[in-house]
Amino acid sequence: MEIANLTIMCLATLVAYNLATWLLRASKVRSIAHSFLHPLVIGPILVAGFLMLTGIDYQQYQVANKPFFLLLDTAIVALAIPLYQQFYNFKGLVKPLLITLMFSASFAIISAVGFALIMGADTNSLLSIAPKSTTTPMALRIAEKIGGDLSMTAGIVVLTGVIGAIFGPILFNKLSIQDDRIKGFILGITAHGIGTARALEISRKCGAFAILGLGATGALTALILPYIVLLSLR
Amino acid sequence: MMLLFLTLKTRGRNIPIALEKTSHLMIRYLYLFLIPACTGCFFLAQSNFNEWIFMTFSIFTSTLLTIILGALLMNKVLARYEKKPKVRPQ
Numbered sequence: 001m002e003i004a005n006l007t008i009m010c011l012a013t014l015v016a017y018n019l020a021t022w023l024l025r026a027s028k029v030r031s032i033a034h035s036f037l038h039p040l041v042i043g044p045i046l047v048a049g050f051l052m053l054t055g056i057d058y059q060q061y062q063v064a065n066k067p068f069f070l071l072l073d074t075a076i077v078a079l080a081i082p083l084y085q086q087f088y089n090f091k092g093l094v095k096p097l098l099i100t101l102m103f104s105a106s107f108a109i110i111s112a113v114g115f116a117l118i119m120g121a122d123t124n125s126l127l128s129i130a131p132k133s134t135t136t137p138m139a140l141r142i143a144e145k146i147g148g149d150l151s152m153t154a155g156i157v158v159l160t161g162v163i164g165a166i167f168g169p170i171l172f173n174k175l176s177i178q179d180d181r182i183k184g185f186i187l188g189i190t191a192h193g194i195g196t197a198r199a200l201e202i203s204r205k206c207g208a209f210a211i212l213g214l215g216a217t218g219a220l221t222a223l224i225l226p227y228i229v230l231l232s233l234r
Numbered sequence: 235m236m237l238l239f240l241t242l243k244t245r246g247r248n249i250p251i252a253l254e255k256t257s258h259l260m261i262r263y264l265y266l267f268l269i270p271a272c273t274g275c276f277f278l279a280q281s282n283f284n285e286w287i288f289m290t291f292s293i294f295t296s297t298l299l300t301i302i303l304g305a306l307l308m309n310k311v312l313a314r315y316e317k318k319p320k321v322r323p324q
Binding site: 013014016017021039040043044047048051058061062065068069071072074075078079080081082093095096099100103104107108111112114115116118119120121125129132133136154155156158159160161162163164167168171172175177179181182183185186189190191193194197200 | 253254256257258260261263264265267268269271272273274288290292293295296297298299300301304305306307308309311312315
């Protein structure tokens with residue numbers, strides 16, 4: 001019984017993924033609608049719908065889908081390969097990349113905390129929202145250190161990634177930015193793993209810059225954020 | 235990820251085919267692995283709905299603003315930076 005349940009919940013993920021990719025291919029839409037029909041939008045909606053219909057709570061589903069979380073961690077390690085293959089692209093770009101990284105990574109934190117503060121969120125929420133632009137494992141580690149709510153942080157991080165991955169390409173279009181290096185790096189900085197997956201879809205070069213952005217933002221946030229929080233809470 | 239990258243960098247040779255194939259496969263199915271994690275954001279609203287709306291709003295605006303400003307900044311910096319070597323005579 002227990003095993004059957006676990007299998008069904010794992011299968012639900014697989015079915016949702018396949019349905020979502022099929023839907024994307026079947027509906028030959030371009031541009032903006034294309035972004036909203038993304039497997040990362042349709043897939044989770046399907047799974048959420050399934051869970052609500054059957055009355056399974058998310059914790060159970062999460063436990064059943066441990067294999068996918070495990071594979072996700074492994075897949076993040078696999079990102080080193082495209083980074084290595086595209087490394088020659090970064091040569092001589094250290095300065096512009098650093099400037100963009102410093103600005104965007106800090107702006108992401110400051111603006112999110114600032115808006116939350118204006119909206120009247122409490123300290124706990126502020127601490128949970130601060131590491132939003134790093135990958136989930138890193139964000140959880142950071143939130144733990146600075147004392148945020150872990151489950152809240154996980155949700156916020158994912159939400160940030162989904163928003164960035166959906167609206168990022170639309171915004172680049174509106175701003176008429178065609179350089180894959182810019183698209184990738186910004187997607188990696190703001191939308192971490194999910195944005196990187198989206199960037200890899202655009203091109204390999206774009207993906208490599210996203211991976212660089214993801215790693216660098218994570219490291220920068222992990223190094224700096226705890227001290228900022230310590231100072232501001234004093 | 236960084237460890238694997240550094241290992242490859244220090245080896246300084248081509249990537250073994252097996253490794254490349256595995257990583258390619260992993261990356262192709264990245265979305266599949268992300269779906270369970272993404273589902274989580276639908277179930278957070280249950281805890282404290284009122285606060286959650288504010289949070290979503292601030293995350294939304296901040297993410298969009300960061301993308302716009304970051305992209306514009308990098309566009310500027312990159313354009314200026316890449317123009318420099320051409321201007322400089324030897």
